[in-house]
Structures are given as C-alpha cells and as structure tokens.
Amino acid sequence: MDKFEQMMQDIRKISPKDMAMAEEKFKGMCKCPSCPTHNKCAKNAKELIFCIKGKSFMCISEDKGCICPSCPVTTECGYKNKFFCIKGAEKAQRYEHALWGTKMV
Numbered sequence: 001m002d003k004f005e006q007m008m009q010d011i012r013k014i015s016p017k018d019m020a021m022a023e024e025k026f027k028g029m030c031k032c033p034s035c036p037t038h039n040k041c042a043k044n045a046k047e048l049i050f051c052i053k054g055k056s057f058m059c060i061s062e063d064k065g066c067i068c069p070s071c072p073v074t075t076e077c078g079y080k081n082k083f084f085c086i087k088g089a090e091k092a093q094r095y096e097h098a099l100w101g102t103k104m105v
Contacts, residue, residue, distance in 0.1 A: 004094075031072070032049070037060055037066065081094070
C-alpha cells in the first residue's frame with residue numbers, strides 16, 4: 001500500500017469537522033494559483049486543490065504547463081499523477097488507470 005492508499009484508508013476514520021480542517025490545510029499549501037494553466041476564470045471561481053476535489057468545472061480546458069509534481073500537497077499525499085485541473089483528482093485518475101490499464105504519468 002502506498003502513501004495515497006494509506007491516506008484513503010485513514011480518511012474513512014475521521015470526522016467531517018476534521019475533514020474540513022484538512023481541506024483548509026491543503027488549500028493553504030496549494031500551488032494551483034501559480035500554475036500557468038490556472039486562469040482568471042478559475043481564480044474568480046476560487047478553484048483550488050484539483051488533486052483532491054477534481055477537475056475544473058468550467059474554467060480550465062487548455063494545458064499551458066503543469067506544476068503539480070512540485071506542489072507540497074502532491075508530495076504530502078503521495079500522488080503519482082498530474083494535470084488534476086484537466087484530468088481529475090488523484091483518486092479518479094487512479095480508478096481510470098485501473099479500468100483501462102493506462103500508464104500512470
């Protein structure tokens with residue numbers, strides 16, 4: 001079991017209050033606003049932590065570069081993927097890779 005899988009196991013045991021506190025912690029660590037792909041629409045919509053919440057709802061569709069691998073959230077959570085704003089959260093990408101057998105990047 002890798003770091004991310006262990007974190008997913010541990011999340012099942014925490015309260016909604018603790019989950020909200022963890023989300024705020026990750027928002028504080030988030031580097032999305034400094035990413036070249038993060039645009040004005042995403043900023044105005046306060047879209048952050050795509051790695052946890054999933055891809056941009058309506059703002060981001062064009063890849064202009066990715067800084068996900070250097071983000072402290074990625075490191076702390078043991079993520080293996082990137083381009084979360086376009087491709088979806090780590091959990092979603094791992095699920096898709098498991099279904100389709102695609103290589104994780």
